[in-house]
Amino acid sequence: MQLEKKPCLTGVGLTKTFGMGRTKTVAVDHVDFTFYEGEIVSIVGESGSGKTTLAKLLLGLINETEGSVEFLGKKRDISSGKKKQEYWKSIQAIFQDPFSSYNIFNKIDAVLLDCIHMRGGKNLPQAKKVELMIEACKFVNLKFEELTNKYPFELSGGQMQRLMIARIFLLKPKILIADEPTSMIDACSRATILDYLIQLRNEIGMTLIFITHDIGLAYYVSDTVYIMERGKIVERGSADDVILRPRAAYTKRLISDVPKIYEEWDLSTV
């Protein structure tokens, strides 16, 4: 437990609108929140509720239509390319669609090598670099020897998602935004990866913003859960409160839709 909670990312009336007129979509609709340093936050909602858009706003990949983002208690300034680069030193992301996230001209070992260089490991001996890469791959159940010389598009979806996590293992960022990071990974490896993300928080105080539609995962990893419905945050609180004692009708429905294993799954409600 932390004694003093320091704000890490704050959203004030944060809004993102796409299109205009009849095709206008308010993807993120006046949301307010504060994520604290070292906190694990989950953002849960159905398809189209605005989770990925919120992640992009936090990353500074798209501009807000209204409202603002505060970073470490101050208004975030990413107005120039240089300031953006600076901001991105502390924040890393794992994207929902792993296929879109790699440069297709970069081989896999180059992707991992880049991470080592970004962490100031440029002058390490080659053997040490390889050792680090092997360790990172092993962690996510990938075999380094089988990856070298391949391009990311030669991997399966699950392998690609693991490679993303291997990058995080090497980068150890201050803030990680993970958008459905394990959707294509099987249950056994998923548990290892989630445990690792939790461990990173415990060891280096990483703030984790975990985006998912899987309520079980959200419950397993997070301190705080935010529920999003059509661009708005409809419920928030500790994981136990939100998942075990939901109040919003929307949250209740989401939870009741999850397949159960210890009781009959009610399919009559669809």
Place this chain on the structure above:
Amino acid sequence: MGKVMLEVRDLTTKYITRFREDVYAVDHVSLKVEEGKSLGIAGESGCGKSTLALSLMGYYFPPLYYTSGDIIIDGRNISGMNPDDVRRSILGTEIAYIPQAAMNALNPTQKVIHFVEDVIQAHNPKATKKEIYELASERFHLLGLPPEVLQKYPVELSGGMKQRTVIAVSVILGPKVLIADEPSSALDVTSQKMVIKMLRDLMESGLIKSMIFITHELPLLYNVTDHIMVMYAGQIVEHGAASEAVFDPLHPYSKGLMGSIIVPEAGLREHKLTAVPGVPPNLKKPPSGCRFAERCKYVRPECRGAAVNIREGGVGRTYRCILTESELREVYKNAA
């Protein structure tokens, strides 16, 4: 016992890579699916689930090759059938297949009705557009999909709607077996539930006679299937009734898999998940003994010797381990 819709005996198939190496992704697999029943297949990424799906349809196009074994669909042995004939006379009518990520692979420039025409005309070239439309809209209606969907393009449909459309189109010819490969993994819970409901309705109404359901989402598997088969590195390691496989797994790998199920229920956060560290063996050079030995918490020196055979454990239940059922239970009790 119900009528057997699909039986596979000792099927072995391989990929030949561009470096001329053999990858035995399906290794001596046997299974049976009876009328009205569904079989679930679980296992780690890369263990051969999708390859098994292609193999048991007789769908052998390079780099996938048939090696040995029998495939019997509703009494008819199709092993050795020319894959082009399989495409013509098996796919759609005998076995319908929904590949992994199918919903994202639909041709974006064609309306849904066009896919229906493709499926029906491949089987019956004389069917008219009017007949096809009538059949399709009746069927869509029956399955709770608005017939207007037929006139839409894939991009105009939400993920859940797209997946249900793919399923409805795939089974339009009333196949004996439906193979669904990860049909709901990319969907949110509510759409997932609708997909599962649809599969159930298809079984109950007899529009499909039996089903094979592949997923790594174990709670889903338990809710949808009668039997579950767990694969590891190309082999079956456990096979039995769904409740046994989930609540009382015998093989150490299934044990680990079931221990990593994540459900939002009280107590989840307190009990540690049983992650299975390590990597599956390379299928080009699998170890001679037990393939799981390298990652098994309970490994013994004997495990690394000769190949481990499937053994019986209880009625209709098999598993692949050198230990007997009672030895395994003892081991698990001591570990707890």
